[in-house]
Each structure stands twice: as C-alpha cells, then as structure tokens.
Amino acid sequence: MTFRKSHPLIKIVNSTLVDLPSPANLSVNWNYGSLLGLVLVIQLVSGIVLATRFSGHSDISFDSVISIYQDSNYGWLLRLVHSTGASFFFLFIYLHIGRGLYYGSYIYPEVWNIGVLIYLILMGTAFLGYVLPWGQMSYWAATVITNLLSAIPWLGSILVEWVWGGFAVGNPTLTRFFALHYLLPFVVTALVILHIFYLHLYGSSNPLGVSSNTNKVSFHYYYSVKDLYVYFVFFFIFMFFTLKYGYSFMDAENFIPANPLVTPTHIQPEWYFLFAYAILRSIPNKLGGVLGLVLAVMVLFLFSISSTQLLFSGTIYSPLARLTFWSLVSVFFLLTWLGSCPAESPYTEVALASTIAYFSLMVIMCVWPHVSTYLYLKS
C-alpha cells in the first residue's frame, strides 16, 4: 500500500483531496464550497494580522484603524482584503445555499444543518467585526441590533444590558465584541471540518440529481486542477474589486468616529444583511420583526426534516419548482433593495408583501419534494 494510503494522518488528506471518488459531471456550481474554504483562510490570515495592530478600546479603536491603513506597511491592503473578503464570503454563501436549494442538497441532513449553522455563526461574526472600527455606522448598528434582544418578553431589557456590559453600547461592548469576533471564526473552521466530513461520508451530489456511483473520477487531478483554476480566477476578480472598488463597499458614515449623540440619517447594514434587515423592518411589531429576522435564516433548517426519505429533491425535475426557486431569488433581490430604502411608504408595504412572499416560497420549496414523492408513490 502506498504511503499516502497507509499513514494515519496523510490518509485522511488522501481520502479528502486525492483519491476521493467524485462525480464526473460537477459544474462550476460545485466550486462555491471550495471557494468558501479559501475565503475563510483569507479572512483568518488577514484578520489575525490586523488584530496584531488593532486596539479594541472605544477611545482609540477608530484611530487605530486609521493608523493601520495609513501608517503600517500594507495595512491598507490587509484592511481592504478583510472588508471585501467579508462581501465575497456572503456572495459565495448565498450562491452555495442557492445551489443547495436548486439541486436539493438538503437530502444529507447533517451536511445541510451544519451548513446552516455555519451561515448563522458567520452572520454573527460579520456583525461583530463591523462594530470594531467604531465609526458611526458601527456604533449605531451595534445599538440597533443589540436592542433587538429587548423584544424578548420578560428578559429583554436584562439581556440587552448584559450584552452591552453597561447601560448603553460602550467600551465593554466593543471589548467583548472583539474577543468574540476573534473566537467565532475558529468555531466556524471546526464546523467546516465537520461539514466536509459528513459530505465525504455521503459523497457530493451532482447536477443530474441521480446517483453518480457508476460515473466517478478521482478528485486529483480532475477537481484539484479545476479548484486551483477557479481559485486563480477568483483571486483575479477579488484583487480587482479590492483594489478598484474596495472603499465602495464601505459606508461613508463609518469614516466618522462613533458619536452617541448624533444618529445617522439612514442606518443600514452592509449589502449582505439587507434582505434580513428589510424583513425585520417590514413587520410592524418589534417582537414580530425580530422573529421574522431569525426565521428568515432558521427556515432553512426546515428543508432537512425527513429529507432522507425523499425520492425527488431540489427543482431539476419540476418546472414549477424551478419557477418557485427563481421567484425566491427575485424576492431576495427585491428585499435586498428594500433594505436600503427609507422605512416609509410605499417601501414598507412592498417590504411586507415581499416578506410574506419570501416565507411562502420557502415553505413551498420545502414541501414540494415531499408532495412529489407522495404523489409518485401513490401512483
């Protein structure tokens, strides 16, 4: 037996990246996972280096970020890479989830549920990171989001002050946010390893949606070369966006130091949270809005219920399911746009209708494969 198959550690790498039997017909939609792995590494490395120069104290946090990008060697590049990297992280997450919904990847419950958990933790990590530069939008985003906890009956106000570490968002909040922002990516990394472990237990799905057991190729050379090629394409696009449009991803308000006495005219999150923000604002009740926000992501867990019993998953065998999928994508874009609009008529009404459409389409997409399976078995 060759060394790579016999060594106790190397054989794990071998079964993951070399001899892994992979479907022969994977399209580019199966590249988002490996791209997410790459972006995670980029974020970890750039983040750890940035942390060596960052001061997590509300008096000097803003100044330390400015100092990083104008006074330290290539500090500007690290900061741009880290902030643009967050945008690409979410871009690939959404494409990855979209691919999963379209091709029915939720038939592997462990892989799917760990993936949704990673997405949830990632949203938290991104939010915590957004607070660290302590600009106006950082401060007010922290205020708005932490205040959501106050909607919880009985415990709300106690929880909010516990999270703040005081009676308002302040230095204790920033310090703990920094600590958690440093910690959570390692939790994500651990979950990613579990995600891949379970994926390789079952094997990748493929664009045809049928078993690929009769049509496998080894991961190396085919997909190792393809992944590397896509990595280079990504690096090119990523560097172009970072160097040409890096600052366009940042909110102008965040170049103004945090000021608890001045509220920005429009408080809005980064583009990747706008859809959830629109859902939050569309429901004219605080607790309802918070529940809507949480459910907007948690609804993905529904897909894994009894999914192993499905004969049909995803949308590829049903034009109606495809229509539902693309309607969901359209509603997602619409909500993203609405999240950037002021909370006034007619946006609020359209946002409410879009929120109802979002959840309805999600439920239809979730139930549809079960209905198809039931009808097929009945016939």
Place this chain on the structure above:
Amino acid sequence: MFKLFTSKKVAKNLAIGLASASTATGLGLALALNVDLFASDHGCYPAKYPWFHEGMFNTFDHASVRRGYEVYKQVCAACHSMKYTYYRHLVNVSHTEEEAKAEAAESMVTDGPNEEGNMFQRPGKLSDLFPSPYPNDEAAKAANGGALPPDLSLIAFARNNGTNYIFSLLTGYQDPPAGVETKEGLHYNPYFNGGWIAMAKALYDEVIEYSDGTPATASQLAKDVTEFLRWSAEKSHDEKKKLLLKTMLIFPPILALFYVYKRRVFTVLKSRKIVFNPNATGKSTGSGSAHH
C-alpha cells in the same frame, strides 16, 4: 416538423430575450429612480466630474494636491482640523523632505513635559500632525455659531460621492430661490443636506496666490483642495493603483495558461461518449461501450 421546432425555439429565445430586456430596463429604471430619491433626501445630487485619479491606472494629480494643500493651509485651516494627517505624509507626495520640514516648522506645537515638568512650545517637525485651529470641539462650536466644522482628514470618504460632493458644495453657493426666506447665520447651498449651511462661501477668484503661478479661479481652488482632501482620505491610493496594474498584467497570462491546462486535464472526461444499445448482442456494439 423541423420548421415547427425551429420556430418554437426562435419564439422561446425571443420570449427569453424580451423578458431579460424588460427586466434589465425595469432594474435600470428602479436604480435611476432610487438614486434620484436619495438625492432629494440629501440635497442636490452632485454632477460627476472627470477626476484624473479615477482612471483605472491613474495616480493623483500631484501638482493639484500641492496646490490643494496651499488652499487648505491658507483658507480651510482657519476653521477645519486634519487630525489624521502628519507633515511626513507630504514628503514625496506634494513636497520634498526639506519643503515639508519647512512647512512643519511654521506651526508651533505644544510638547513636554520638560525636565522641570512644564509643557513648552516648539516649532513643528515632520512627525507632527497638522495643527488644529481649536483646542476642542466646544471651542470650535463656540467660534462658529454653534456649528462644528468637521475634521477634513477623511472627509472625502465620510460623505457619499465624496469628491464630487465637496467640489459641488464649494462651488454651489447661490442666492436662495425666490420666496425662500434667508436664515440668520446660515448660507444657501443646494448641495448641502437641507440647503442651509453654516460655512460661508470661502473660495473666490484670486483669494490666494498659487506658488506655481496657476490662475487661482474659484473653481480651480475648489478642484485642487478637493484633490488634496481625496489624497488625505487615502494616502495609499497611488500604491494601490500600482498593485492593481501589476494584478491586471500578471493574472491574465497565468489564467490563460491554467485554463488550457485545465481543459487538457478534462479532455478525456469531456470527450467521452457512452452508447447504450439494448438490442445489440454482438461484441463490437455491446451495450454501455464507451468511445473516446
């Protein structure tokens, strides 16, 4: 039958084309209306000006940055601080090291404590920040009718559409429209949020004299100081553009080579042909035989 198929295909393509075109038009219209909406929210939307540094591989116009510094120093610095900009930042950007040292030495900086424990005044050095006109925000407000002149170090990033906004604001002062009452201590400027700004018009033709002899028209002064403020917001801009140029030069050939290699690796897989013939019994055309 073939004709019907063809016409159906054409009709389908046409329908997809029309749907895509109408979606794109709709999205474009929504975006355009959206921009106008936010413009009305924040005052007049500034026109887009052809800033030299906005070219894909262009650096700052350094002569303009130097003139802009002169405008800041002689006009803006009376009220606005630049607390994130050091004199050393000017070296090899708009000034030589000697010139920057001389500029720094013109300001007096409080330093100390000395050996007797007292603070003292000394001429500025390259490692000093630009001096602030007021000791604190309260003093700045008291001297400006309650309005706080913002720090200008990052102002080009701290305003939406920064460079165009600053230029438009500086050149946009005008009389209020007929029927609109003037406000005590405020000045009408349609580019400012709400239309009334505490800062009076500061840039007039020949309000200063440029050291390089450039005619100091009001619009020239506004353009130069905007370029200077844009540089101040992103002092690594030129280095960034150099890296962008390297990226654009290095990646395409690597990608092209990698693409060919990837195609080569996949050639066998892509050109496989699986023939399924359930009626065949002979060895030569057996079911499931694959041809490369």
